[in-house]
Amino acid sequence: MSPRHPVRHPEATTRPRRDVSIRAGRVPWVLMLPALVGVLFLVLPLAGLLIRAPWGTLGTRLLMPEVRDALLLSLGTATVATLISLAVGVPLAWLLARTTFPGRRYVRALVTVPMVMPPVVGGVALLLAFGRRGVVGQHLYEWFGYQIPFTTVAVVAAQVFVAMPFLVISVEGALRGADRRYEEAAATLGATRAVIFRRVTLPMVLPGVAAGAVLCWARALGEFGATITFAGNLPGVTQTMPIAVYVAMQSDPASAIVLSLVLLAVSLVILTSLREKWIGGL
């Protein structure tokens, strides 16, 4: 799918390539020790999850209706959130990468804000915008008697808010890295911008779009702070997996561990599917 002669980044060509492989015996301890500490710190909590897991009752706990409800809700909402992010985010990424308009830099910065702000703050912001007394929400409520908070719609909204930027940024990166000559060639042959986008640009950046979508889905699945603030916690309606973990931790830690294991398994599947793309040589 990708062009055969990709444009290299300037720094890729200016940096001298040095294929000097460091032999194990030559690794300086001053690097080795902190690296080991880092690895241990990242791996031990996961080991803790596995060691303390109630393996004997794992099956029965997984079949508990609350667990099933939370899992189905999480998978469903994260998928819908990803589809919405694709429908809105890919055009937005194209706009940021392929057009110039006044204030584009600021739009780009604003789009990435949800990535770096604490999710809880995102939830508060959503509540103040779309809540029953929110800037937009009050009119929804006045005119239609409809309120978003504490509904499954609110869960999806929270997920789109925190996860869409990941998709936008990775698609934009793919667009910037793609070879423009194909699009230019299509343009000289008389194709309109829409046709070029559909027939040339999109197929070229499809791997980037796919990777962005997976990242977005994973982030949506793990969403906690914005969800609990904006959507609340009601089993079957707004109680997603992370919230179920949090609530279970207060009454039934064993169930919380089981739920965490499920989420961990999902994360590992995502990681393996992305491995080729970003973390080659794992």
Next chain:
Amino acid sequence: MPDPTPRRPFPLSVTLAAVPVAVAVLATAACGDVPGDDGGGDAEGGSGNLRVFAAASLTDVFGELGERFEEEHGVTVDLNFAGSSELAQQINEGAPADVFASANPANMDLVAEEGNVAGEETVFVENILEIAVPADNPAGVEELDDLAADDVVVALCSPEVPCGAASETVMEDSGVDIDPATLEEDVRAALTKVELGEVDAALVYRTDVMAAGESVVSIEFPEAEEAVNDYPIAVLTEAAEPDLAEEWVRLVTSDEGQAVLTDAGFRTP
């Protein structure tokens, strides 16, 4: 260079942006929300720090008592407020704490069962549920029965936390069946939804309504007497400062401490 992909998948900005994201994700995942767990900062080299783990509903009063205690004893008081069940978990997992004040006996029992309570536990105050509504009371709530109506949006506390357990008791005893829009993780979160006007009513403690100020009005209801919450306090076995911990319990149960507590809406047992 085994990497066959010449294109960098991410612009550098994303890589940079990913760092705070990762940190934020880690931070939120690691500690949920444990406010006031930052060690209090300026230790003045007194005889040590007193670490008090207290139910979220004690936030304001223990904050005030903490200041008095610091002046009196010349030590730093570190207050960790969260849901009682969460605190009980933390203590049983070995979190460093000298005193535990729980919003119900059940969570104190959890800590006692693990052998983490030293000596006696004392019930130092009681708390009672009230109905909190936004100042303009949009749903016209007057009594508990009104909360069962379909068009009234109600926030309850999650059954795992004391105010949620008390709410369940009230519903069972009164036969009023409330269908909540959300089960909030702690009493403050439920109250916040009322303050913002996102729900028509919530069942919360009287003390929380009193702390909320002008934007929330409280409605007393007789059924609440069925679910009065006892607040036990105890010195912990693993206390690094058992003497200071004893002093803290003494302050909380003294006339001075009780005056601060009743001002905030608690009842003397």
